[in-house]
Amino acid sequence: MSPGDKGEPGSSTGNYDEMQFMNTQISTAEDRITVRDAVIDLMRRLGIKKLFGNPGSTELPMLRDFPSDFQYVLGLQEAVVVGMADGYAQATGNASLVNLHSAAGVGNAMGNIFTAYKNRTPMIITAGQQARSILPFDPYLGSMQAAELPKPYVKWSIEPARAEDVPLALARAYHIAMQEPRGPVFVSIPVDDWDRPAERVELADVSSRVRPDPDGIDRIGAALDRCSRPAFVVGAAIDQAGAWDEIVLLAERHNARVYVAPMSARCSFPENHYLFGGFLPPMRERIVQALSGHDLVVVVGAPAFAYHVEGNGPHIPHGSALCQLVDDASVAASSPSGLSVVGNVCLGLADLLSRPQVSQRPAPEPRVALPRAEAEEVMSVAFALQTLAEARDPSHIVVEEAPSSRRTMQNYLPFTQRGTFFTMASGGLGYGMPAAVGVALASPGRKVIGLIGDGSSMYSIQALWSASQLGLPVTFVILNNGRYEALRDFALHFGFDKQDVVQGTALPDIDFVGLAKAMGCSGISVDRADILPNVLKEAFAEGRPNLVEIMVA
Numbered sequence: 001m002s003p004g005d006k007g008e009p010g011s012s013t014g015n016y017d018e019m020q021f022m023n024t025q026i027s028t029a030e031d032r033i034t035v036r037d038a039v040i041d042l043m044r045r046l047g048i049k050k051l052f053g054n055p056g057s058t059e060l061p062m063l064r065d066f067p068s069d070f071q072y073v074l075g076l077q078e079a080v081v082v083g084m085a086d087g088y089a090q091a092t093g094n095a096s097l098v099n100l101h102s103a104a105g106v107g108n109a110m111g112n113i114f115t116a117y118k119n120r121t122p123m124i125i126t127a128g129q130q131a132r133s134i135l136p137f138d139p140y141l142g143s144m145q146a147a148e149l150p151k152p153y154v155k156w157s158i159e160p161a162r163a164e165d166v167p168l169a170l171a172r173a174y175h176i177a178m179q180e181p182r183g184p185v186f187v188s189i190p191v192d193d194w195d196r197p198a199e200r201v202e203l204a205d206v207s208s209r210v211r212p213d214p215d216g217i218d219r220i221g222a223a224l225d226r227c228s229r230p231a232f233v234v235g236a237a238i239d240q241a242g243a244w245d246e247i248v249l250l251a252e253r254h255n256a257r258v259y260v261a262p263m264s265a266r267c268s269f270p271e272n273h274y275l276f277g278g279f280l281p282p283m284r285e286r287i288v289q290a291l292s293g294h295d296l297v298v299v300v301g302a303p304a305f306a307y308h309v310e311g312n313g314p315h316i317p318h319g320s321a322l323c324q325l326v327d328d329a330s331v332a333a334s335s336p337s338g339l340s341v342v343g344n345v346c347l348g349l350a351d352l353l354s355r356p357q358v359s360q361r362p363a364p365e366p367r368v369a370l371p372r373a374e375a376e377e378v379m380s381v382a383f384a385l386q387t388l389a390e391a392r393d394p395s396h397i398v399v400e401e402a403p404s405s406r407r408t409m410q411n412y413l414p415f416t417q418r419g420t421f422f423t424m425a426s427g428g429l430g431y432g433m434p435a436a437v438g439v440a441l442a443s444p445g446r447k448v449i450g451l452i453g454d455g456s457s458m459y460s461i462q463a464l465w466s467a468s469q470l471g472l473p474v475t476f477v478i479l480n481n482g483r484y485e486a487l488r489d490f491a492l493h494f495g496f497d498k499q500d501v502v503q504g505t506a507l508p509d510i511d512f513v514g515l516a517k518a519m520g521c522s523g524i525s526v527d528r529a530d531i532l533p534n535v536l537k538e539a540f541a542e543g544r545p546n547l548v549e550i551m552v553a
Helices: 010-030 035-045 057-063 079-091 106-121 132-137 163-178 214-226 236-240 244-254 284-291 329-331 345-353 381-391 403-412 432-442 463-470 486-492 512-518 531-541
Strands: 050-053 071-074 096-100 123-129 185-188 230-234 257-260 276-279 294-298 321-326 339-342 395-399 421-423 448-453 474-480 520-525 544-550
Touching: 010 123, 010 531, 035 057, 050 079, 057 321, 071 463, 071 512, 079 096, 079 106, 079 123, 079 321, 079 421, 079 432, 096 230, 106 185, 123 163, 163 185, 214 284, 214 294, 214 339, 230 244, 236 244, 236 284, 244 345, 257 512, 276 403, 284 421, 284 463, 294 345, 321 329, 321 345, 329 339, 381 403, 381 474, 395 403, 403 486, 421 432, 432 448, 432 463, 432 474, 463 474, 474 512, 474 531, 512 520, 512 544, 520 531, 531 544
Parallel strands: 050 071, 050 096, 096 123, 123 185, 230 257, 230 294, 257 276, 294 321, 321 339, 395 421, 395 448, 448 474, 474 544, 520 544
Antiparallel strands: none
8 A cells, every 4th residue: 555545644635635624624714603693693593683772881792793684672771671671572472682781780670670580571681791801800890790690580590601602501591581480581791702703503492381280180170170169360371371262261161250360460361251350459368358258269370379468367268279270380389278280371271171061050240340430620540540441442552550550450441352461560660661662662553551650650761762762652641649659558557647748758840741752752741531531542543652641639
């Protein structure tokens, strides 16, 4: 055998192998992409082409050569950014993508990150980080424990060990965010990672739904068959899982009264239905009182024991049995009694509907309708919301953050269609105004109404600017009672008298119309009951953002 046959240097075979190696290297160099390229490609394949942010220095390399088919949605403060992304994700059903500034920017956003966690909103939160090479020196704008900062209100948090791991971390983050119970995730990305070489992510196909245990479903079904007066308690997971039709059919099959769980953030049952029983308050004794007479309580898609104040006694009426179908194992684990089955709510309801139908029990008595609210010299909240209900179309979407008016809203502003109501499950303020912007961005052709208290609005008033810049058909309805009314109501629980002054609750001299106009929105203030209907109808007919301030008692 000649040296050439062995492929030694100088032989024809050796030259051929060397050329092939060089061609491979050239090809690899040509195909090499950066972390930025890999992330943009990943998001495009995930159907995520909007980036909600407020950029800082550590985020700028992410934005270089920003792709023309993507949209950067600017918020003027990080809490606004997360609120918009929350509304957008809830309305689309897909995870939203957020980019925050290092450390302080994440801190600014934490209130609405907490709300996104409680809302079960799928959201990928990225945050800038200082360059890896200077992190040992505690640099300016560095976040020394970046992955720890948003905990415990994210499902998963990481700062990848290497730049080339960033795309894979984001792919994993997406799957975790979308897995039920859904929620926000966090990825910290050093500023110098974006231009480092990386590989295109092979995207795994991961199911985000788990079918509930068949034996558990059979036990719930058997309990429904045996009982004489069942009640359903429904929550936000029904609307999130697309199980509106299934819960209506199941309630009708069993002629079960349907109540809404305390503090539920979505509309999960038509509130004009003959089986609708109303809203449970977040108080143990009053929940038991509302459910008295039912021998079986079936909770579907809700934490049914979300109390706001401490109480005493049983959690369900004496002699009642409790079953739960929920998508969150932690909710099941915290149940005080009964049977809990964990899995996708829509699949579980479909399995219950597939069981043989037993003889139907009589329907419960319909609810007694409340008397109409009458116009007075100073409008009541009840009259304002009754008028809003008559002025809006049932398909209009309402995003609410008016805590002191919520009980009144539940009586005078009914929701009868799926996907038409959103609020915060956390109790934290600053969500409603930006969430209305995000919902409108996700719902082209739909009218969105932001129903906001005067105190709540000031937590994220910058959302007016984003709505104006985006030209979205949002009407912000501000219920102005001149104070933090929810705190004044709650003070009674802690021993205040009605005539006592509660410090820090008065809110005089806020010019909401002036604020709206300064941020590019038209605005009008209304203090007369006779003109309110026309003002609201004209505002709802506009195709651009506007604000209506209603002066209420």
